[in-house]
Amino acid sequence: MNAIVFYRIANWMYNHKIPILPLIVKYFIFLIFNSVVPPSTYIGKKSKFAYGGIGVVIHSQTTIGDKVIIGQNVTIGRQLSPNGVPVIGDNVYISAGARILGDIKIGSNVIIGANSVVINDVPSNSIVAGVPAKVIKKVDKDIYELLENIY
Structure with missing residues (x-):
């Protein structure tokens, strides 16, 4: 069973503008997985939650691309400013405990390290880690080749 x-x-x-039922499913996700995944969030094709999506919190206006893996206890949302939420590209691996906050863009083919706090844009084809997250390495091939047996 998976929250996705x-x-x-x-x-x-x-x-499809069906009233009330999406809200009931949202609360079901919270009850079973302790996660907040609003139905208005856009999550692309072939994206998935690791470990069922336990503890994941996603802002309702966030856009997440295709083939993104979101680890447990990840938060994707805004900072104190009411404006702007993250936009995440395709082929992104978000490790456990990461925080992606504010009006930022995460490029495609990116790995975000465990417990990283991402508050600035992340270029495509890179690996980021730390608090605040910084680019620690550039990659020249698909991240899922680096992360053996992940996808």
């Missing part, structure tokens, strides 16, 4: 399955159901109902 229930999110996809709620998102479908939300996009």
